[in-house]
Amino acid sequence: MASPFVATQFVEFQRWSFSYLISLGIAVLNTLFLVFVLRFRTQDDCLAEIGQAPPEKISSNDSKYKQIFRLCAVNILAAFILIYVGVEVTIGGWIVTYIADVRAGGSSSGYILFGFFGGLMLGRIALLWLNKAVGERTILFIYILLAVGLELVMWLVPSLIGNAVAIAFVGLFLGPIYPIAMNHAGRILPQYLLTGCISWIAGFGQAGSALIPFLTGLLASREGIKSMQPMHVSAIKVILLVTMMGLMFGLWAIVPNHPRKID
Structure with missing residues (x-):
């Protein structure tokens, strides 16, 4: 939530690239905290410290990597997270340009990201009761459909304030998707392979933060920034973000x- 405020301030500086020093500092602090908390211990060591028995291991002649990659669910979830991360990063990066150029938001367009990232944070906390009441598997379908609908609102409603509200709600509904997917992975994947499975899903998913924005950039450079949203009804063309959300569904x-x- 704080990043849009910081980034927007740096945009007005001549040496805006110094903003990356803040990202570097946060990354270093995060690494130090992880080392301090985990102290290079294994999963079994951490479980033993909190009084849990390590997961039962199944004897197999195959390596752990081969066992992980043979799990169909792991690869499907990895593809799902790749698209999700790509959609999230694309919205977070390109919505500022869209609001500034198409909705005449001016230099303050970066502040709209506060609503998006605030929605991401709020959705992961405030919607926990709804996830439990409806069921995590079912509610995720609803969140995706709502996010698609709000993308359509952003295209059809030529209002700066309306678009700002819509993007905040997009963040609200996208927020719970990642933890729901990871929680589901913990239920359906073998416990003794879970650490490796989660690592692969999360690591492969991060590639989406480069892939989807790259594809979006190609579209935008060819068709203009409006290709970020669905084009006119007569063209019946669905843009990349909505298409990716459909793939997630x-x-x-x-x-x-x-x-x-x-096997």
């Missing part, structure tokens, strides 16, 4: 709902 539909044994 389809991938989530085929994610297994129950644990499956390794």
